[in-house]
Amino acid sequence: MERLWQDLKDTLGFDFYKCLADLRQETRTALSRYTNEAVASLTGYDYLLEAASVGL
Numbered sequence: 001m002e003r004l005w006q007d008l009k010d011t012l013g014f015d016f017y018k019c020l021a022d023l024r025q026e027t028r029t030a031l032s033r034y035t036n037e038a039v040a041s042l043t044g045y046d047y048l049l050e051a052a053s054v055g056l
Helices: 002-012 020-032 036-043 046-054
Strands: none
Touching: 002 020, 002 036
């Protein structure tokens, strides 16, 4: 999750937004650009995947 959050911050962090609604909209837009593969790549640590499969 940390790498996904960092990637999102890198996308949004250097812009100035006039109001919170603008930031929310840009966040929605940025999140919608992530493909399933991109999210898996950013969050798919082996130790997390192994821990998640143990609970199944």
